[in-house]
Amino acid sequence: MTSPRTRLAAALSLPALALAALTACGDDDGDPKPAGGTATEGTAEPSGSGEPSEPASETPEAATVPVYFVGDTPQGPRLYREFRQVESDDPALAALALMTSGDALDPDYDTLYPGGSFASVEIGDDMITVGLPDESWTTAPEGMSEAEARLAAQQMVYTLQGVAQERLPVSITLDGAPADLFGLAGEVGNDPEIDVRALVNITTPAEGATVSGTFTADGVSSSFEATTPWEIRKGGADGKVVAKGFATAEGWMDKLYPWQTDVDVSDLAPGDYTFVALTDDPSGGEGGGPMVDTKSITVQ
Template identity: 45%
Template sequence: MNISELLHDAVDGIEPADRLQDIRERTANPQRAAARPWFYAAGATVLATAAAVTAFAVLGDDSATDPGPAHDGHGQETFLVPAYFVGDTPRGERLYREFDEAEGHDALDAALDRIQQPPSDPDYTTPWPEGSFGDVTVRDDGIHVDLLEGDLTDELAVQQVVYTLQGAAGEPLPVWFWREGQRGSSPVSALPQNDVLSLMSISDPAEGNAYEGSMIARGRANAYEATVVWEVRRPDGETVREGYTTATGTGDKLYGWETEVDLSGLAPGEYLFVAVNPDPSGGAEQSLLFTDTRTITVR
């Protein structure tokens, strides 16, 4: 399965979808070389399966001949993948998404490897150290991944794996976890987005991007009246640009938003781009707002 097959239109009804050529054009732009805007990711809960696997059951007669997940042996390639990481929100820890280039046997392998490495955004973390997973494959009944280290008692950590692999696959397939040749008793599906994802998320710019003149910011949100407020701040916290845009909807998931940010006239240097849900209380509940940030450089 190559990246063109993975980036198909199966999730057009789930989220706005950028086309692969558009992504390549953005990442080829020297002013946006680090940008990885891509909205292919699964999030709909369409499978009535267990939300977490905490025990591995011995299978029937077939288990003796089933080696579990395995790659087909071809070499490493570089893939553009979605990677979910853990970050703080007003409602406790939730998942945020980055788009990164990673190496692997295929897009699933690359995405799984990515979440075993430190995230690009220092505000995020990952509970999965390198060596946590082995092989990962897609079968008729879902995605199968070999768990080498750690356990599945941390529901958010499990959802991090599920959302990442479903995003790489381009469809909400259930995820089966294996350990030492034994498959878990039931697969895991993605929990509702509003329950596990930050309600404000920046997809583009990527952390550390550099721009001249202007930039396009994109992300996903479930915001009050679909309104996304944004600011550009100096390192000392002073706001030098501000505005708002509108997400494509409100409801039981996150919706895409996009805006052009004028950076003309700003002195070259480092700035913080901030996207935040508006406060319907008129300022009384600022500490409860969902926020995401990216450090950018103005040339």
């Protein structure tokens, strides 16, 4: 079986998946709450305010931060988000360490970074400045395409903007001097999320969650007529559908919007299942099929 990173590299090599310019700016998304965290999530997406609704929540010991990984979709590799708890002394650098290592809870997620991590992060009033670990990151590693480099940059930008709570540009440095990341421009911004993010992303339940009775599922999506179907499958992501329904998001088309729904599992036998959220696909699969996010869950 090929690794997620191998599949991502193969898909990204297709010319049709070339991404938009790094300096483009887009709207942000909101989520009801971070999975397993204590942050209070915004329920509306700011338009033009430059402030993402994905706060990094801090306690004396830990901070809950958004970390962006890369996963497969029928339309090519895209960004998926997990909320993670990290030590609060330097949450931005800790979030980047998770991102570059590909240390995702969801086994379907991976990273495009070659290993290692950034050396430093400074979040200022109008700029985020990151330090490269060494000169090797100024050019793309062997085998990394320009499309891969651009998506890797978007992993970093979205993660840092989520921690900072502002859509600030990111300046790349090496030993304090301006530098390029993987051969790209030394200052990068966020591409529109509709172009680089998966169009459905589950926030709750988190990967490996235990549920019972009726639980609340939530996330973000941009799905036809704001309809976000969900299913529970027995026997893995390709298993038999044993329950299904749909959530209605707050909007669609121009960006990702929050969705939330109650899921009743009281009639299911205790055991391991997969919770699946999808984009609605009125084409019947002619467009490549729906985008999907899955989470392994245990029903008590």
